[in-house]
Amino acid sequence: xxxxxxxxxxxxxxxxxxxxxxxxxxxxxxxxxxxxxxxxxxxxxxxxxxxxxxxxxxxxxxxxxxxxxxxxxxxxxxxxxxxxxxxxxxxxxxxxxxxxxxxxxxxxxxxxxxxxxx
Amino acid sequence: xxxxxxxxxxxxxxxxxxxxxxxxxxxxxxxxxxxxxxxxxxxxxxxxxxxxxxxxxxxxxxxxxxxxxxxxxxxxxxxxxxxxxxxxxxxxxxxxxxxxxxxxxxxxxxxx
Numbered sequence: 001x002x003x004x005x006x007x008x009x010x011x012x013x014x015x016x017x018x019x020x021x022x023x024x025x026x027x028x029x030x031x032x033x034x035x036x037x038x039x040x041x042x043x044x045x046x047x048x049x050x051x052x053x054x055x056x057x058x059x060x061x062x063x064x065x066x067x068x069x070x071x072x073x074x075x076x077x078x079x080x081x082x083x084x085x086x087x088x089x090x091x092x093x094x095x096x097x098x099x100x101x102x103x104x105x106x107x108x109x110x111x112x113x114x115x116x117x118x
Numbered sequence: 119x120x121x122x123x124x125x126x127x128x129x130x131x132x133x134x135x136x137x138x139x140x141x142x143x144x145x146x147x148x149x150x151x152x153x154x155x156x157x158x159x160x161x162x163x164x165x166x167x168x169x170x171x172x173x174x175x176x177x178x179x180x181x182x183x184x185x186x187x188x189x190x191x192x193x194x195x196x197x198x199x200x201x202x203x204x205x206x207x208x209x210x211x212x213x214x215x216x217x218x219x220x221x222x223x224x225x226x227x228x229x230x
Binding site for chain 1: 150161164167207221
């Protein structure tokens with residue numbers, strides 16, 4: 001199956017700093033990438049959907065100025081958590097799908113990034 | 119709107135026990151149905167899927183059958199192992215849609 005990577009896998013930062021998380025599709029071109037947030041022992045919450053070359057579509061209640069999403073190429077999307085605070089600590093997961101994977105009708109998930117804000 | 123409901127956990131079983139995790143869905147059209155598994159500290163992995171009614175998805179001893187008449191996609195395994203301990207998510211993707219809708223997840227603990 002298609003492979004999606006995330007970097008970093010874990011990050012610890014001080015309150016007020018910004019953190020960038022990268023999501024890459026390694027063996028296919030991802031026309032659409034999704035960013036999820038997962039709280040402990042809970043399901044995935046879709047934050048936003050990004051299409052290559054266009055602005056991301058944010059879900060209701062997600063602050064677009066705080067969670068900046070860029071999908072500048074067909075293999076890379078980034079999520080930047082700006083001015084992070086302890087309540088932003090969470091597990092962030094990206095997923096991707098592309099023209100080559102549409103026939104599978106599924107998304108391919110990255111391994112996740114654990115963000116801890118002190 | 120579309121939704122997925124799965125049984126609450128945690129589910130605790132002894133090794134070699136039979137596993138069932140119930141999942142029902144609400145959707146328009148003919149969605150594709152999925153089971154994902156999440157091991158501790160990791161992202162989601164696709165376990166199995168079914169794209170039309172009466173299809174059976176299977177992988178690693180797990181099975182689920184797409185039942186349109188009961189709008190269900192229950193996950194089963196005949197003999198669980200300790201290594202199956204994880205969180206299992208039922209999900210659907212509607213025809214022509216781009217979002218995947220996830221259930222709340224069911225945590226499975228398998229004791230040796």
